[in-house]
Amino acid sequence: MDQAVQDGYAKSFTGRLYAIALEKYVPLRLSHSSDKWNWGFTPQDDWLLAGGDAASIQLEFVFDSHTDDRLHFHISLPNSGYPAKKLGVSRNGYLGFYQLAQVIDYWKIEPLEMTDEGLICHLRDHQGHRVAALRDTPHHNRQTMYLLSATEGEILTFLLQRNA
Template identity: 30%
Template structure:
């Protein structure tokens, strides 16, 4: 059993998949009332109005080959500080109020997880769906989605241990 000295942390999240790599951010508001179109996770540089953010990974439990986390926004961007990472009914990943989300995220490490400042993994929702990059033909943006798209791999760069 691993000693979880650095189990919770704040980090910058990146997609490491070739052709779809970059920092993960959120779609920004166009107006102060634009909450339906904002708060969705995207790869910075692959969307028209994406703002980079940091994430808080709060350790829940270790399940052998997967580690469960509650993931929240750790950046003061458009009122999303402390909002929880969730999944819409269509599979899109976005930031929600704490009372709206009741599940955790599964991190599947691809290498040694604890001890380093950069950690590589596959991200899955609580049902085990692998997070993907989905191209929206409607507006030309690419969103993170649990149901549709091309599978992604991720890395975090740890900024602070909690």
Template identity: 35%
Template sequence: MDLAAIGSFKARLRSLGAGCSGMVAVTRKLSEFDSGGWLVVDDVCDGGVVAELNFHFLESRGNRLHYNITNATPGPYRGAKLGISRNGFLGLYHNASVTGFWKIELLGGSAAKPQIYLRNHEGTRVGFTVRQENISRSTPVLVERSFLSVTESVLRFCLEDIVEL
């Protein structure tokens, strides 16, 4: 599938990174003090749901495609914009001002499942940071999760289940 030709689309992201492989998921809000809405790589989706993202095409520049990205996953973060926290983590924001766009660099793969680097508007590639997170509303259950970030290692992603918007 030629992403530049179709323009805007909806898709899921799969991380292909060593030590960090699986579907990208959205964390749940567990309490009034927990913001939720963070993007994590989660092979079992424990405490989150697989993220479906809308890629709203802006332009093509060289070998990069520029998009605004919003969440299409049913639930409280539906329609929220993908942004970066002050600490470099990728999250979904309804009220905060998200001004930067996102870049996709095509790396190959099949037409149905292209492999990409996802970059912020400054060109920094998205990677992951491992942190502990509570995944229970009642008793603390801590698990290590790979949070998407622009602060550490770099990930290669595969776009899956692509649907033209």
């Protein structure tokens, strides 16, 4: 693993993840049970979605360990109560935030490239599955939203930005 990646990211920090699609940075957001879909289903609170115009949500990355080509983190929502809500995978493979006791596995960051804007990477679950996107439209605000999944969909590349 590149020394610059280790120096900058092999530790705990807060930051933001953006999905990269069509050469654009797509923000991540949380679903709300009040989100209404014109067809399909109504998501529950705190599923992780990609889409919209707002800045990507703030995340806490707690460093666990690393291998030659992966950084391992527990990812949680800052200020989400006690215990903090941690990123996990539902029984159906969707990413969402759950209370600490329900999530014990770490996430793997696979560094691809360091840039001036942050670390380009793949996000993998503890079993090594790369996170992917499933289009789910139309959303009540008429924006295209994507559910994030560890089991199906189009594989995503991410930009990981540390807070200054």
